[in-house]
Amino acid sequence: MSKPVVRAQDLLVGYDGAPVCAPVTFTLNAGKAVALVGANGSGKSTVLRAVIGLLEPEGGTLQVLGAAVDERSVAFRTQVSSVLDDDAYFPALTVSEHLYLTARGHGVRGADTVVESLLTDFGLTDHARSLPPALSSGQRRRLLLAAGFARPRSLLVLDEPEQRLDHAMRDRLADRLVAEKRAGGAVLLATHDPELLLAVTDRAVHVHEDATRVLSPAEAAAVIGREQP
Numbered sequence: 001m002s003k004p005v006v007r008a009q010d011l012l013v014g015y016d017g018a019p020v021c022a023p024v025t026f027t028l029n030a031g032k033a034v035a036l037v038g039a040n041g042s043g044k045s046t047v048l049r050a051v052i053g054l055l056e057p058e059g060g061t062l063q064v065l066g067a068a069v070d071e072r073s074v075a076f077r078t079q080v081s082s083v084l085d086d087d088a089y090f091p092a093l094t095v096s097e098h099l100y101l102t103a104r105g106h107g108v109r110g111a112d113t114v115v116e117s118l119l120t121d122f123g124l125t126d127h128a129r130s131l132p133p134a135l136s137s138g139q140r141r142r143l144l145l146a147a148g149f150a151r152p153r154s155l156l157v158l159d160e161p162e163q164r165l166d167h168a169m170r171d172r173l174a175d176r177l178v179a180e181k182r183a184g185g186a187v188l189l190a191t192h193d194p195e196l197l198l199a200v201t202d203r204a205v206h207v208h209e210d211a212t213r214v215l216s217p218a219e220a221a222a223v224i225g226r227e228q229p
């Protein structure tokens with residue numbers, strides 16, 4: 001059997017030696033999706049930051065693609081695509097230049113075709129020549145998500161990808177993530193969206209300061225319902 005794409009065992013994450021949540025244990029295999037759910041500030045983004053190598057764990061074990069996380073390694077960088085922050089764009093590159101650079105930078109063949117297709121799928125064709133600061137926040141979000149799909153990957157890490165998307169785009173994102181799994185990709189996402197959770201994920205982790213628990217998608221959707229203001 002192939003190794004898990006992500007294996008976290010009693011993973012402790014935090015800042016300056018202070019954990020933000022209880023230790024997290026979960027496994028994510030190829031062709032599957034795991035969601036992190038929990039209240040604002042519970043630690044979901046912090047776990048994701050550790051998985052993509054932006055934050056050193058405070059304790060426990062974390063393996064991505066069968067090895068300790070090393071975001072400087074070529075193998076890691078070529079296989080892990082992430083969309084975490086809203087401002088991770090080049091302000092002086094147009095939407096299409098941004099996607100083209102991402103694709104070409106990762107050695108994608110036929111980058112022109114890939115970019116055209118992403119512009120269509122993410123509803124950005126009319127904004128292909130716009131600079132990111134001139135986009136609406138939802139359009140910028142679409143750009144960042146499109147960039148996450150513009151490059152090869154085995155693991156896709158998304159932090160609340162539903163944020164600022166309209167309903168139609170959320171549905172298209174869900175379809176895309178299901179297709180990602182069918183193609184053998186693994187998806188790890190933090191979300192507050194029960195519909196996205198139920199449509200895409202196979203399992204969820206409830207991130208909490210007292211104890212973290214692995215839940216079914218239905219159980220996790222109920223947790224989101226309870227924790228939403």
Ligand SMILES: Nc1ncnc2c1ncn2[C@@H]1O[C@H](COP(=O)(O)OP(=O)(O)OP(=O)(O)O)[C@@H](O)[C@H]1O
Pocket residue numbers: 015020038039040041042043044045046047190
């Ligand atoms: N750079 C940082 N330095 C210190 N503490 C931080 C830092 N970033 C986040 N925190 C704190 O860590 C805790 C967890 O934050 P995190 O962003 O992981 O939560 P979250 O579950 O993703 O929340 P949300 O649902 O609001 O996005 C919060 O108390 C937050 O204030």
